[in-house]
Amino acid sequence: MPAGWSPRTRGGPMPDNGRKPDTVTLTIDGREVTVPKGTSLLDAAGDLGVEVPHYCYHPGLSAPAQCRICLVEVEGAPKLQPSCVTMAEDGQVVHTESASAVRMRKGVLEFYLVNHPLDCPICDMSGECKLQDYVFEEGRERGRGREPKRVFGRDDFGGDVLFYGDRCVMCTRCVRFMEEVARDPRLTVVERGSRAVIDTFFDHGLDGASYAGNIVDICPVGALVSKDFLHKARAWDLDHTESICPGCSQGCNIELHTRDNLVQRLKPRENQEVNGHWMCDYGRANYEWMNHPGRLEEPAVGRGADRRAAGWQEALASLFERLSDAGGAGVRIVGSPLASNEALAGLAALGGDVGRVEAAVFRSPRAPDEDPLPGFPTLVRRRDLAPNVDGAGILGFGRVGGDDGAG
Ligand code: SF4
Ligand code: SF4
Numbered sequence: 001m002p003a004g005w006s007p008r009t010r011g012g013p014m015p016d017n018g019r020k021p022d023t024v025t026l027t028i029d030g031r032e033v034t035v036p037k038g039t040s041l042l043d044a045a046g047d048l049g050v051e052v053p054h055y056c057y058h059p060g061l062s063a064p065a066q067c068r069i070c071l072v073e074v075e076g077a078p079k080l081q082p083s084c085v086t087m088a089e090d091g092q093v094v095h096t097e098s099a100s101a102v103r104m105r106k107g108v109l110e111f112y113l114v115n116h117p118l119d120c121p122i123c124d125m126s127g128e129c130k131l132q133d134y135v136f137e138e139g140r141e142r143g144r145g146r147e148p149k150r151v152f153g154r155d156d157f158g159g160d161v162l163f164y165g166d167r168c169v170m171c172t173r174c175v176r177f178m179e180e181v182a183r184d185p186r187l188t189v190v191e192r193g194s195r196a197v198i199d200t201f202f203d204h205g206l207d208g209a210s211y212a213g214n215i216v217d218i219c220p221v222g223a224l225v226s227k228d229f230l231h232k233a234r235a236w237d238l239d240h241t242e243s244i245c246p247g248c249s250q251g252c253n254i255e256l257h258t259r260d261n262l263v264q265r266l267k268p269r270e271n272q273e274v275n276g277h278w279m280c281d282y283g284r285a286n287y288e289w290m291n292h293p294g295r296l297e298e299p300a301v302g303r304g305a306d307r308r309a310a311g312w313q314e315a316l317a318s319l320f321e322r323l324s325d326a327g328g329a330g331v332r333i334v335g336s337p338l339a340s341n342e343a344l345a346g347l348a349a350l351g352g353d354v355g356r357v358e359a360a361v362f363r364s365p366r367a368p369d370e371d372p373l374p375g376f377p378t379l380v381r382r383r384d385l386a387p388n389v390d391g392a393g394i395l396g397f398g399r400v401g402g403d404d405g406a407g
């Protein structure tokens, strides 16, 4: 199984003062692990860096135990157990790699491939797809299916989301996210058996939903893809950089995915104290300005065609010279609510050194309302659509202009 499986998040942090009565100790693949009571075998294995394959389980959602890909062997149990809903117990001995567990998972994977198209070369999820990964790790080398595959085609779900029904593994993560986290149930499973497919309700798609982009993130395969990112880049060509969303003052933890130093998409990065596993669609879509060729990336002096890059010393000296040339006229400073406290404090100090500051101001767009995520209310798309409006105010900058950020 892939190494480096990320540690459990659902059970919370382990106590750091040794063994407590509310913990259990078990053995997984020959290694002992102590976890809080109520931890699933899948999460306990995760603590050891062992990823048990899983589709329907997601730490931010309920666990319906329906995909059956997470089967493991528990000594003394009459049959293989779904590790996502089997809780760790004291003295349990678990084998994730026993012959029977691997054989059963291989069989489950073969069923998933009965109708799955060979789309990897054209699928946006290729390179980060859990069907691709698990089949590569544990699947059969050759498929045995000879029947024609069921075909659903492509459906526009509205918003930024496209649905490729043939690729779906029916884990229902998307349906449960919309029901449990967004509390905006716009998706469902229609039909039964091999004809079962995810669908919207009549023509009420995802248009206007505020958090639907998260279903693209949690879809374990390439069934739900972003229209904005469609065929833009291959997953293995992207660099990942940890960052903070600049879309509003919530400060969601994100990753910037870049290629050739251009931002291709934003993805949420887990932080249970700020945004959980999620981010809003407004913030997700708000990145093209970062790629604008006119952005200053270093200090510069001169105007128009004469503008050239300069070091900070030269740029500041030039600024002082020009301000001195302004004679006794007053100085107005325009700060940015996108800037850090340190940068704004530096700008305010610069104004103090120059003297004659008449006003220090900033502009920032503001939404009519806040937009909380009902199933994870810690996350709220804030009214202030810039990350550091409060910092700018505290550091002496006054807001000017309208709620559109202009004027
Ligand atoms: S579309 Fe994706 S998330 Fe939804 S059920 Fe299918 S595989 Fe799961
Ligand atoms: S809530 Fe704010 S910080 Fe979080 S993703 Fe949306 S815009 Fe970005």
Ligand code: FES
Residues within 6 Å of the ligand: 053, 054, 055, 056, 057, 064, 065, 066, 067, 068, 069, 070, 071, 082, 083, 084, 085
């Ligand atoms: S992850 Fe356990 S049954 Fe789906």
